[in-house]
Amino acid sequence: MQVVRIFTGSDRRSHFEDIELKFSGDPTLLTTEPQAAKTVAFRSAPPGTVIDWHPAPRRQYVITISGQWDIVCGDGTRRRFKPGDVMLADDLTGQGHQSRVAGEEPHIFITVPLAE
DSSP: OEEEEEEEOTTSOEEEEEEEOOOBSOTTSOBOOOOOBOOOEEEEEOTTOEEEEEOOSSSEEEEEEESEEEEEETTSOEEEEOTTOEEEEEOOSSSOEEEEEESSSOEEEEEEEBOO
16 A cells, blocks of 8 residues: 655655555455554645645644645655545654645545654
8 A cells, every 4th residue: 555655854855755555464354564543633624725834743644535635845846635645744854845725625634643
């Protein structure tokens, strides 16, 4: 399963990388390696929402349910996240990234902060 990770590089800017979560175990219900999480929250950002440069507040998964979300990293790269996309926000220091709701519908998503 592909996940997009945002991380802080040695240049103190955020960057994207694609990581793969591997499934294993019983073939009737494969699973990834468990990861401890703190909470889960459902969020909705209305059309037109822009969150200027910021690092991630904590290591967390961000899973898009509906709508679209554009993320721009400090290195200038941009990606659009659509329903079903999973991102691991891991750029805890440095310049961070920009977030913007794309299109005319709210971006509804889940955040799952990871335990320390």
